[in-house]
Amino acid sequence: MSTAVGGKGLEGVVATNSGICWIDGEAGVLSYRGIDIHELAEHSTFEETTYLLWNGILPNRLALREFTAQLTLARSLDQRIIDMLRNVPSTAAPMEVLRTAVSALSFYDADEKDNSHDANVRKSYNLVAQIAMIVAIYDRLRKGKKIVPPDFSLNHAANFLWMLNEKKPSPTAVKTMDMALVLHAEHELNASTFAARVIAATLSDMHSAIAGAIGALKGPLHGGANEGVMRMLYAIDKAGANPVEYVKGMMDARQKISGFGHRVYKTEDPRATHLRRMSEQLGKDAGQTKWYEMSRAIELYINADKKLNANVDFYSASTYATLGIDVDLYTPIFALSRIAGWTAHVIEQLDDNRLIRPRATYTGPEYPSPYVSIDARP
Ligand SMILES: CC(C)(COP(=O)(O)OP(=O)(O)OC[C@H]1O[C@@H](n2cnc3c(N)ncnc32)[C@H](O)[C@@H]1OP(=O)(O)O)[C@@H](O)C(=O)NCCC(=O)NCCS
Numbered sequence: 001m002s003t004a005v006g007g008k009g010l011e012g013v014v015a016t017n018s019g020i021c022w023i024d025g026e027a028g029v030l031s032y033r034g035i036d037i038h039e040l041a042e043h044s045t046f047e048e049t050t051y052l053l054w055n056g057i058l059p060n061r062l063a064l065r066e067f068t069a070q071l072t073l074a075r076s077l078d079q080r081i082i083d084m085l086r087n088v089p090s091t092a093a094p095m096e097v098l099r100t101a102v103s104a105l106s107f108y109d110a111d112e113k114d115n116s117h118d119a120n121v122r123k124s125y126n127l128v129a130q131i132a133m134i135v136a137i138y139d140r141l142r143k144g145k146k147i148v149p150p151d152f153s154l155n156h157a158a159n160f161l162w163m164l165n166e167k168k169p170s171p172t173a174v175k176t177m178d179m180a181l182v183l184h185a186e187h188e189l190n191a192s193t194f195a196a197r198v199i200a201a202t203l204s205d206m207h208s209a210i211a212g213a214i215g216a217l218k219g220p221l222h223g224g225a226n227e228g229v230m231r232m233l234y235a236i237d238k239a240g241a242n243p244v245e246y247v248k249g250m251m252d253a254r255q256k257i258s259g260f261g262h263r264v265y266k267t268e269d270p271r272a273t274h275l276r277r278m279s280e281q282l283g284k285d286a287g288q289t290k291w292y293e294m295s296r297a298i299e300l301y302i303n304a305d306k307k308l309n310a311n312v313d314f315y316s317a318s319t320y321a322t323l324g325i326d327v328d329l330y331t332p333i334f335a336l337s338r339i340a341g342w343t344a345h346v347i348e349q350l351d352d353n354r355l356i357r358p359r360a361t362y363t364g365p366e367y368p369s370p371y372v373s374i375d376a377r378p
Pocket of ligand 1 (some may be wrong): 225255
């Protein structure tokens with residue numbers, strides 16, 4: 001029989017070696033390939049950050065230009081994927097549609113069965129471009145709007161907003177979306193990334209790993225929390241309630257407040273620092289500070305009273321709301337950023353693979369228990 005290691009939910013268990021992301025949860029440090037997230041948030045772009053995650057170093061000008069060109073060229077979806085998006089029930093949640101569509105993308109990827117490093121990189125370019133397109137296209141189709149073709153002159157963040165809204169986004173909207181994508185791109189062995197690595201390690205394939213990761217991200221304890229935050233803010237607004245009283249009521253009913261707490265950080269989530277600032281600034285610029293103010297009041301109460309900190313999802317909700325994005329696109333937007341980290345991990349896993357197969361502490365009936373014939377059972 002095996003013996004127990006680590007806590008419930010693998011808390012504190014170190015499950016692999018990885019050179020991609022380093023987190024110090026006690027000090028509130030997050031770094032991609034050793035570079036602090038605060039520096040990346042201030043100075044980098046989603047394209048450059050993706051290059052960093054995949055290659056381990058920052059690109060020089062030429063490398064960045066070539067990399068960006070590859071990502072841009074990958075903005076293409078097989079017509080049969082678009083037909084599929086047209087045919088899903090209009091009630092389907094975008095996150096479910098994304099999960100299903102990413103699985104189907106493998107049918108049309110020439111590298112589907114190739115698990116070599118180079119093929120995985122090619123598939124990663126495609127997935128980064130295609131996930132953003134799927135989210136934007138499905139949103140338009142379900143609203144009865146025509147599909148907006150990609151604009152190859154725009155960066156990833158701007159092209160997504162363009163394909164979503166058929167309107168050239170403002171520089172502020174592009175900068176905000178780009179920074180949100182940088183902040184969400186990678187986070188070590190979070191649940192969805194771990195799921196992706198487990199799937200890849202069976203020598204399955206990139207698309208299966210990413211479809212599984214999207215399924216994991218969807219849950220309200222993980223990426224689904226950003227939608228939960230906004231639904232709570234809408235409910236408070238609709239009821240005309242005091243945000244602090246409302247949240248107190250939820251806590252008294254032992255409900256969890258989306259956007260607070262973290263398995264790893266014991267301090268403020270370093271990503272929340274930037275998202276809070278973005279939410280406040282965007283709200284001021286748009287003359288719409290309601291969501292920020294409500295969020296801030298809730299945060300101050302939960303910080304003081306429950307000693308819980310806001311995580312990445314808390315202020316991303318009010319940020320996306322101020323950008324005019326529908327609530328059920330928040331988690332898909334998380335996915336269109338985290339694809340950078342998921343693919344980096346799948347590539348790393350398959351470059352030096354070993355099946356991930358842990359053990360469980362057995363808590364069932366004693367061994368050996370007799371096999372009782374059916375006639376003799378009570
Ligand atoms: C992220 C999360 C799953 C981490 O969970 P965890 O490490 O398993 O921690 P636990 O759920 O065991 O929480 C520890 C304690 O803090 C409380 N707590 C943690 N997060 C809380 C929250 N968001 N609201 C209210 N209470 C919370 C728990 O109820 C528990 O209290 P108890 O010991 O009195 O039972 C958890 O904080 C959570 O559910 N947060 C809300 C969802 C969310 O925002 N997810 C996105 C994460 S980036």
